[in-house]
Structure formats: structure tokens, C-alpha cells
Amino acid sequence: MDFKAELRANSETDSRILGLVWAGSAAETSRFDEYSDFDFFLITVDDAAEPMRQDLSWLPQHHNIAYWARETAHGLKVVYLDGTILEFAVFTLDELSAAKVNHYAVDYDAADVTARTEAIHASGEYSSHESLDDHLAIIYTLLLIAIGRARRGEKLIAGQFVRSYAPLHIIRAVKKNFPSQAPEKRDVLDAWRRFEWEYPEIGAALNEAVAHDVEAAAWKIAEVTEDVFGKLSDVPAKGMQSLRDRFGKHS
Numbered sequence: 001m002d003f004k005a006e007l008r009a010n011s012e013t014d015s016r017i018l019g020l021v022w023a024g025s026a027a028e029t030s031r032f033d034e035y036s037d038f039d040f041f042l043i044t045v046d047d048a049a050e051p052m053r054q055d056l057s058w059l060p061q062h063h064n065i066a067y068w069a070r071e072t073a074h075g076l077k078v079v080y081l082d083g084t085i086l087e088f089a090v091f092t093l094d095e096l097s098a099a100k101v102n103h104y105a106v107d108y109d110a111a112d113v114t115a116r117t118e119a120i121h122a123s124g125e126y127s128s129h130e131s132l133d134d135h136l137a138i139i140y141t142l143l144l145i146a147i148g149r150a151r152r153g154e155k156l157i158a159g160q161f162v163r164s165y166a167p168l169h170i171i172r173a174v175k176k177n178f179p180s181q182a183p184e185k186r187d188v189l190d191a192w193r194r195f196e197w198e199y200p201e202i203g204a205a206l207n208e209a210v211a212h213d214v215e216a217a218a219w220k221i222a223e224v225t226e227d228v229f230g231k232l233s234d235v236p237a238k239g240m241q242s243l244r245d246r247f248g249k250h251s
Contacts, residue, residue, distance in 0.1 A: 003038055003084065004107070006060035011042070011108045014058060018093065019043035019106065019113030027105035037085035041099065043113050046092045049074075053090045074099075096120065102188050133235050135173035139225050140239030142166045143218045147247055150214045162217045163210045170225060171195055174202055177232065202228060219243070 004026070011017040024039035025032040044052055053076060056062050061080070068078040074095060078086040091099065096116050104121065106114045130138070146161035171191050180186065180198040187193035196203030205227070209220035222243055226236035 003060055003086075007040070008107050010058060010060060016044050016048035016052065017042060017058075017108070018045060018111040019117075020108040021101070021113065021117050022105045022107055023101050024103060028103040037087055040086075040088045041096065041101070041117075042088060042090045043093060043096055043111070044090060046094075049090050049092045049095070059086070100189060130169075130172070132173055132177055132229070133233055135169045136225065136229055136233055136235035136239065139166045139169045140222065140235070140242060142169075143222050143239075144242060144246060146218050147215050147243070150218070151247075155214050158214045158218075162214055162221060166218075166221050167206055167210065168192070170202075170206065170221070170228070174199055174228065177229075 004022070008020060011020045019042070021027075021041040021043070022039065023041065025036045026038050026040060042052070052058055053070065053074070056065060056068065056076075056078065059065070059078065064081050066079050066081045068076055071077055072089070074091055075087070075089040078088075080086075089099065093111060093113075093116060096113075097120060099120050101117065101120055104117055106117055142161045142165050146158040146166070149155075149161070150158035168191060174195075175191070175198075178199065181200065182194075182197045185194045185197045196207070202224070205224045206221075209224050210217050212220055222236075222240055226240055230236045
């Protein structure tokens with residue numbers, strides 16, 4: 001189905017709808033592909049927002065929806081029988097001010113939606129307060145905790161430390177200290193998105209590291225951190241030593 005055209009047509013004829021704003025790759029269509037979902041904001045009159053979050057009959061071909069979930073106060077995920085994915089939020093005009101959006105395209109505007117969307121446009125990336133040494137110290141601390149929890153038998157939470165918390169600090173430290181190879185690809189709302197396109201070698205190393213079992217992945221993350229930042233700080237050398245002193249030399 002031509003989802004975008006159908007939703008725009010529905011919006012123009014539904015008096016409850018004040019605006020339709022595409023986001024992500026649905027707005028920046030040059031990177032929309034067969035794996036993309038449809039991200040959008042629907043802006044409604046005040047008394048329609050909550051009913052339209054609960055009754056999805058306004059969506060194109062709603063009879064072909066397989067399942068859906070209420071994800072946040074305003075946001076939903078919807079999956080059609082053919083695998084088409086929607087990620088959207090329904091806002092009143094005033095609620096829209098609480099949102100953030102990077103790439104966007106206003107497709108329908110009946111009530112100052114364009115100006116209000118421009119006001120929530122995130123033009124700059126989140127800037128962490130941590131210094132390079134802070135990031136590195138946090139990484140090795142997280143890895144110490146992770147290996148300990150894995151050996152205790154708490155592998156799920158250990159995996160969270162190794163595959164999520166520690167890599168995020170690496171990603172943020174890399175972005176603050178090394179030039180991007182594809183700055184135009186950066187997602188200012190999500191540090192993880194398209195990191196491999198901006199830093200292909202580091203991204204590949206991180207992907208390879210987290211593919212291992214938890215403890216092996218922790219050691220790999222430690223080594224990647226030392227390889228990337230060892231010439232910029234003495235923290236990685238100290239961090240590696242702390243891991244060896246606590247857990248023995250990793251083979």
C-alpha cells in the first residue's frame with residue numbers, strides 16, 4: 001500500500017486532524033528502504049488525541065493491522081499483516097512542544113503545525129558532560145562489574161553492561177574525540193544509529209566484540225577501548241591492569 005499517500009488523504013478529510021509530520025527516514029526519503037518503518041506525528045484537536053490513540057480506525061487499511069502496542073503516553077507501535085511497521089505519536093498542539101525530532105517533513109498543516117515543529121527540531125546532538133577520562137573510567141568500571149556478575153551467574157544483567165552501557169560510553173567518547181567519516185549520516189537523537197557508517201572500523205570492532213559470550217565480550221570491549229583510546233589517555237592501561245588483577249589474564 002502507499003501508506004503515506006493514504007494517511008495524508010485521510011488527514012485532509014478528518015476534521016479531528018490538524019497536522020501530519022513525517023520523521024526519520026519517512027521524512028529523509030533518500031535513506032528510506034525496504035527495511036524502514038514509518039515514523040510520524042499526528043496532531044489533533046484537544047479532545048480527539050486520546051480517543052485516536054485507542055481507536056486506530058483512522059489509519060489506512062486498519063483492518064489489516066496484525067497487532068499494536070501503546071508504548072508511551074503519546075506513542076504507539078503498529079504492525080500490519082504484511083510486516084509494515086508504524087512508530088508514531090498522537091499529540092495535541094500543546095503536547096507537541098514536549099517532543100523532539102531530527103529529520104522531519106510537514107505533510108499536512110491546518111493549525112500552525114509547521115512553526116511548532118520547527119521549534120522542536122533538534123539541530124544539535126546530545127553532548128555528554130563526561131570528559132574522555134570519565135568515559136574511559138566508567139567503561140572499565142562497568143566491565144569489572146559485568147564480569148563479576150557473569151561469574152556469579154547473573155548473565156542477563158552482565159550482558160546489559162557489556163553490550164549496552166559500556167559501548168554507549170565508547171560511542172560517545174569516539175564522537176567527541178574523532179572526526180566522523182560521514183557526518184551527514186549522524187542521528188542527533190540516538191547515539192547508536194548509523195555509528196558504523198560514521199566510524200566503520202570502530203563499529204566493526206564493537207560489533208565483533210559484543211557477538212561473544214558475556215565474559216569474552218567484556219574482555220573484547222576492554223581491548224577495543226585500549227586500541228582506540230590508548231594513545232590519548234593512560235586510563236585504558238590502568239583499566240586493563242585492574243581487570244587482570246581482579247580476574248586473571250584473559251587468554
